[in-house]
Amino acid sequence: MHLPDKTVERLSQYRRNLLIILAKGKEFIFSHEIAQLLHITPVQVRRDIMLIGYNGTLRKGYDIKELIDLIGKIIDTDEGQNVCIMGLGNLGKAIMKYFSGKRPKLKIVAAFDTNQEKTGQLYAGIPVIHIDELKEKVRSMNISIGIITVPFDKAGETAEYLVAAEIKGILNFSSKPLNLPETIYLEEYDMVTSLEKVAYHTKRNKQ
Amino acid sequence: MHLPDKTVERLSQYRRNLLIILAKGKEFIFSHEIAQLLHITPVQVRRDIMLIGYNGTLRKGYDIKELIDLIGKIIDTDEGQNVCIMGLGNLGKAIMKYFSGKRPKLKIVAAFDTNQEKTGQLYAGIPVIHIDELKEKVRSMNISIGIITVPFDKAGETAEYLVAAEIKGILNFSSKPLNLPETIYLEEYDMVTSLEKVAYHTKRNKQ
DNA sequence: ATTTTATTGTTATCTTTATAACAAGAAATC
DNA sequence: GATTTCTTGTTATAAAGATAACAATAAAAT
Structure with missing residues (x-):
């Protein structure tokens, strides 16, 4: 799988912010919420998430834990x-x-x-x-x-x-x-x- | 004058590298020499220089001192x-x-x-x-x-x-x-x- | 049950950035 | 003096990135 350079950058930022939100007890998040956090457009968030092959739930958004784990699988190796x-x-x-x-x-x-x-x-x-x-x-x-x-x-x-x-x-x-x-x-x-x-x-x- | 973001970044890099070359006593430089230094294409160098309205000399290249001064006028204010x-x-x-x-x-x-x-x-x-x-x-x-x-x-x-x-x-x-x-x-x-x-x-x- | 609303996923379009192509012309060579 | 070579400046094309548009659809409201 090939990812655009800018998408990789944003994935890193998504993960860091999502980890903080997860720690606060939130389980699901909408694309427009992530977008507002990082001052980008919701489309860009959805497109990035599409590119890594993750699927959210209609009217519920993305499972924060799952998304974090998937980004980890893309950026990190198992052993580190x-x-x-x-x-x-x-x-x-x-x-x-x-x-x-x-x-x-x-x-x-x-x-x-x-x-x-x-x-x-x-x-x-x-x-x-x-x-x-x-x-x-x-x-x-x-x-x-x-x-x-x-x-x-x-x-x-x-x-x-x-x-x-x-x-x-x-x-x-x-x-x-x-x-x-x-x-x-x-x-x-x-x-x-x-x-x-x-x-x-x-x-x-x-x- | 509007300059592309990436051009501003490169101008900063051009200047820093040109200052070192100038200190070594070199007076003129070709676009392909700058390009090789920064691992970019000569076209990009020429285009950036075109955008700031500077003109080199055919077969002689760019006057390093003049180019440095012009980049300074673009990035810096007189007083700093x-x-x-x-x-x-x-x-x-x-x-x-x-x-x-x-x-x-x-x-x-x-x-x-x-x-x-x-x-x-x-x-x-x-x-x-x-x-x-x-x-x-x-x-x-x-x-x-x-x-x-x-x-x-x-x-x-x-x-x-x-x-x-x-x-x-x-x-x-x-x-x-x-x-x-x-x-x-x-x-x-x-x-x-x-x-x-x-x-x-x-x-x-x-x- | 039907309609409305809200959200995703994806394609189409637009914008920005980079590269390719090439005309023009000065210097060097013949 | 004519020809070749080399380099700039600029336009044309391509690639990367961002935004807009919208179909699909699940949930909520009526």
Whole structure:
């Protein structure tokens, strides 16, 4: 089954919001309720749900529990995937704490750094390991995803290490465009661009 | 002049990469060189540049300095815009340090928090102020952009404070969908969704 | 029992974004 | 000086994404 990129993004958001609603005791939800929550149209919600092959009930809506489980089957693997942080700087640390316990199927199991003063200890309960051990640890700890939080000028070589270690997917927080083989999925996450986008639109609103 | 959203994003990326190339002493650049750098097509580069009304030279390409300056005129204001961080947690701190000195036209000038143990001091040279003073400070410090880094369950009220303070644009790092008046530009930046997107594609590559 | 109402599922249309195609023209080569 | 080459600028086409329209139908109301 092929899903549009934007649908995958929204499925992630649906699930997170549905989990909160489920915890409040609600069992069923209408497309227009989900839509209002995320500020999108009900059609889009219904279309996304159609694409993953789920069926709601007329006049009752969607079974929240079932929908959450189905989204989980699409996004997550049964065993979950292990993730590593590349670079124990401010951003790396913030992300480690941010994700701590948040997504049981996506566990940050290690942080890698070149600085020997940082390695060999735990941070937020997660081992900080020297980058020389990356390849070995990716294999032994079954890590499939890497998050790059190192600065611009170190991002290139960090990516090369990850490629050599045969990682499967990368989330890149540095604004450096990476050169990767096609087999590795790359998601870019550029804070500067996001802020500049806000700046652009804010400027226009002011004028 | 109206620019497509995606073009604005790329302009930000063009500029950052061009600044580095300019610093290396290069004066002119071809569309296919920019394209290769960012892993996009040369047509797209040319089209974006066409849309902002810049003209290159045949067989010589684009004047890097001129292009950088023009992108600056589009994204930035002459005086620059002031930015504040909402929430001095791990993410807020990381972002403050990350942006420190990086974008002279987008200056983080204050961080706001509710915790009285955090307020009244400086962090990374930036004053940490109690949120009760938000409205007054937004006016007196001429802040137009707010970055929300508080957790999910605090994001709603934080946004309300920003709305009351008449902020112009918001960059939201919490995954909480915000309810804002149309006049405020909102950019969402959801790490969990990004990581889950990687997880989804990585899973597919594995199978 | 019939009619009305509300909601899903899906196709059709529109909008946005990206790519392809190519004319125009300057520089380089012959 | 004529021809070839290379690169821009722009229009035409294609692909992705969002919205509109509406049939189907179960539940509620009459």
